Structures are given as C-alpha cells and as structure tokens.
Amino acid sequence: MxxxxxREPLSRERVLAAAVALADAEGIKALTxxxxxxxxxxxxxxxxxxxxxxxxxxxxxxxTVVGEIDAAVGRIETAGADQDWRxxxxxRFLAAREVMLRHPWAPGLLGTRASIPAGVYAYxxxxxxxLISGGFSYRLAHRALHAFGSLALGFAQEVFSPAxxxxxxxxxxxxxxxxAMAEALPHLMAMAAAETHDVADPTLGWCDSQxxxxxxxxxxxxxxxxxRG
Amino acid sequence: MxxxxxREPLSRERVLAAAVALADAEGIKALTxxxxxxxxxxxxxxxxxxxxxxxxxxxxxxxTVVGEIDAAVGRIETAGADQDWRxxxxxRFLAAREVMLRHPWAPGLLGTRASIPAGVYAYxxxxxxxLISGGFSYRLAHRALHAFGSLALGFAQEVFSPAxxxxxxxxxxxxxxxxAMAEALPHLMAMAAAETHDVADPTLGWCDSQxxxxxxxxxxxxxxxxxRG
DNA sequence: TGATCTGTCTTACGATGTAAGGGAACCATA
DNA sequence: TATGGTTCCCTTACATCGTAAGACAGATCA
Numbered sequence: 001m002x003x004x005x006x007r008e009p010l011s012r013e014r015v016l017a018a019a020v021a022l023a024d025a026e027g028i029k030a031l032t033x034x035x036x037x038x039x040x041x042x043x044x045x046x047x048x049x050x051x052x053x054x055x056x057x058x059x060x061x062x063x064t065v066v067g068e069i070d071a072a073v074g075r076i077e078t079a080g081a082d083q084d085w086r087x088x089x090x091x092r093f094l095a096a097r098e099v100m101l102r103h104p105w106a107p108g109l110l111g112t113r114a115s116i117p118a119g120v121y122a123y124x125x126x127x128x129x130x131l132i133s134g135g136f137s138y139r140l141a142h143r144a145l146h147a148f149g150s151l152a153l154g155f156a157q158e159v160f161s162p163a164x165x166x167x168x169x170x171x172x173x174x175x176x177x178x179x180a181m182a183e184a185l186p187h188l189m190a191m192a193a194a195e196t197h198d199v200a201d202p203t204l205g206w207c208d209s210q211x212x213x214x215x216x217x218x219x220x221x222x223x224x225x226x227x228r229g
Numbered sequence: 230m231x232x233x234x235x236r237e238p239l240s241r242e243r244v245l246a247a248a249v250a251l252a253d254a255e256g257i258k259a260l261t262x263x264x265x266x267x268x269x270x271x272x273x274x275x276x277x278x279x280x281x282x283x284x285x286x287x288x289x290x291x292x293t294v295v296g297e298i299d300a301a302v303g304r305i306e307t308a309g310a311d312q313d314w315r316x317x318x319x320x321r322f323l324a325a326r327e328v329m330l331r332h333p334w335a336p337g338l339l340g341t342r343a344s345i346p347a348g349v350y351a352y353x354x355x356x357x358x359x360l361i362s363g364g365f366s367y368r369l370a371h372r373a374l375h376a377f378g379s380l381a382l383g384f385a386q387e388v389f390s391p392a393x394x395x396x397x398x399x400x401x402x403x404x405x406x407x408x409a410m411a412e413a414l415p416h417l418m419a420m421a422a423a424e425t426h427d428v429a430d431p432t433l434g435w436c437d438s439q440x441x442x443x444x445x446x447x448x449x450x451x452x453x454x455x456x457r458g
Numbered sequence: 459t460g461a462t463c464t465g466t467c468t469t470a471c472g473a474t475g476t477a478a479g480g481g482a483a484c485c486a487t488a
Numbered sequence: 489t490a491t492g493g494t495t496c497c498c499t500t501a502c503a504t505c506g507t508a509a510g511a512c513a514g515a516t517c518a
Contacts, residue, residue, distance in 0.1 A: 128416040138423035147445040157379045157386035187357040194367035216376040219452040
C-alpha cells in the first residue's frame, strides 16, 4: 500500500538515474519521455518540471557518465600520485573505459551532444595538469589532448560499431558473398584469415577489445614521450 | 512548362543525390522523408519505391560518402604509386578528410550506422594492401587499422563538436562564468591562454583544424614505422 | 482487348516531443 | 484560521515524423 499512496518525489537526480538504468537495460533507443515516465510511475509531462526537455535529459545523461569517470579517476589519482605522467594517464583512460563498458550507449551519446558536458572540463583539466607536470609545454599538451581524442574518455571511435544495433559483421558477410569478397578484397580477407581474431570481448563495437585499445593508447603515449624528449 | 508536365523519373541515385544536397545545405536534421520528397517534387511515399525506408536512405548516404572517398583515393593512388607506405596512407587520409569537410554531417552519420557501409571494405582493403606492401605483418596491419580509427576516414572524433549544432565553446564559456572557470580549471585555462588558438578553420568540430589532424596522423604513422622497424 | 507491371499518390495510423493550462497539496503570513 | 502563493504532477491537445495499405494512371505485353 505504501508504494501506492506514498511516492518518493521526483527530482533531476532520480530522473537521470532512471534514464541511465533504462538506457543500460534496453538501449538508448528505448529512452523516450513516456517510457522513462512510466518507469518512474509518473506521467511524461511531469519530467519537464525537473528537466528542460529531451535534449536536456540527454545532456544530463552525458554529464552523469562523465561524472562517473571523474569519480573513478579521483579514486585512482589519489592512489598513484607518485607515478609518471604516462602511467597516470594510462590508468585514467583505462578507468574511463570501464565506465564506458558499463554504458555502451555513452560513446554514441557523447558524440551527438551539441554542447560539451560540463564535467568534461574538469576531466580535461586533470589531463592537462598531468601533462604539464610531466614536462609538456602547453602547446604539446594541447596537441596531445586532440591526439587522444575519444581515447581520453575511454572509447575508440570504431567507425562501424554493430554492437550499437543489430547486424554483426559475421552475419552480413560470412554468407554466400564470402567467396566474392575474398576476390574483391584479397588483402582484407588475408588479414582476417591470418588473424582469425577471437573476439572474446566484443563489448564496445567490432574488435574494440582491450588489446586494441591499449595498443593504440601506448602508441600515442610512446609517440608523445618521444616528442617531449 | 516542361518542368511541370515532364519530370525526370525518380531513381535511387537521384534520391541519394538530393539527400546529400539537402544534408549539405541544411544539415542532416532537415533530412526528413517529406522534406526530401518535396525537394524532388514528389510525395513522401514515392521514395519508398526506390529505397527501403529512412534507415536505408541513411545507409545509402553513408555509402555515397564512402564512395566519394574511394573515388578521390583512386585518383591519388594511381599518381603516387612510387611513394612509401607512409606517404601513401597520409595522402589517402587527407583526401578522405577533404570529402568529410564537404559533408560535415558525414562523421556523425557514419558513427550511427548499424552495418558497415559496403564501400568501406574496399577502402580498408586498400589500406591493408599499402601496409602489407610496406612490410607490415598482418597482425600489425590489423592493429594499425584500429589505431587509425576514424582518421582513416578523414575525421578526428572530437568528442564535442559544437559545429554539428548550435553553441560554440566561446558562447557558453566566455561569459560571466569565465572567472569561476579559471579558478576551477587552472591548467585548462592556462593552456587556452598560452595557446590562444586562432581557430581559423573550425569546419569540423572544435579545434579540429588541419594542424591537429595532421599532428595526430603523423604521431601514429611515426609510431607504426618504429614498431615495423 | 485485357492483364500485368511500374511508379506515384492518397489516406491514415502510431510514436514521439512538448506547449498550455488545470488542480491538488503545502506553506508562509495576516 | 483564512488566504494567497509556490511546488509539483497531471490532462489534453497538437505538430511532426516514419511508414503500412492500397488506389490509380500509364506503359508494356499477351
């Protein structure tokens, strides 16, 4: 009876938390105002009292995710403050990646936000601080920020990420047209054959395994270390 | 009168061309079935005879863009076949970038496609061919492909790209809260001050200037060259 | 001629975001 | 205690979107 008569009042935080939960469970596509309201035991228009609209909701979602990253990074930074810039950034980015793995919809969402999620500023400030304390010039730090790109936030921009929707590469390719492709794309097929990549962790897009992520990350870190000289 | 009585018949190609034109002119947001039909002097449902639906239209758009890249790359590859892998990939990616600059909506579109645009396979096959002929192992070529990420298709995944919608960084930041930010984000603000980046080419997202793009690209190419060793 | 095929249009439906305003509960003040 | 404002949620209604179903006109072919 209590849950019928009394109801925890809505709030921006409660709405955002429910939105995250819904997106995690059923994908960002399922996140509609009406559905979100239903999950909260409320009518759709009630959400507008706590949020400025759908776009504002998505902005809030993005902020929430970045907030998770900031929180995770905060826990790490205090622990390994004695390490060098390279190790600290590495930990940072890997921590961010874990957050992204918990929210597979987040990379796509961040990519579509018109304005920068507020928390990103704080996050990037920390990166710059680490770089500067590691002997980087501001110029090189700036370049490095750009070079990291989405890696800094824990995801590699795989241009094609079948994970975000239906249709894996195998489904579409490994059928009748396989032979034709081997002819038209000899090098790609040879590579695929040579690799026979055991995609054991297809959590974030095609082949975006931990190995690939860390390889690219180290490639960048090594290159920057060399330039820093 | 001719344009009233006689009308060039619709076709998949004509629809896609009109879609590209519309997206270029007014952004991908304006690309609705009804609007596209209007531009073609036709009713919305007529499009469905030539395309399987909105999603299919977007897939076609993605394919069209990749096709443009393939065409541009083809022109280049024949010319500079004597260069080394590094120079050839560089030209390739820069050519792809020019295509993306012509279609600012393309990066976002490619990121949301469920299945891989068909032309991408051919494009990537060419990259792998270049790498292999440059002495790369299949394994390293695979890693390299992942490391390039969206750079291979000509755009850097700037997590925040205010260019795709309203609201530039300056508008949101350089107001009353500027002072507060300088306090909260000392390193970022110091960097911004030290750089005072003259963003003369804000065509593709914030700070995604040619310089940043090429810096990141060379960072990766240098790193791969060293590993290839 | 009549049947089939092609390409376009008409109509209609469900989903979505949201503007406009109603109303109940609470709360401070007179 | 009465009253007027504030807070919070709801009802209703609308515009816009993608698109299912099928009508209709002209071309093609039997």
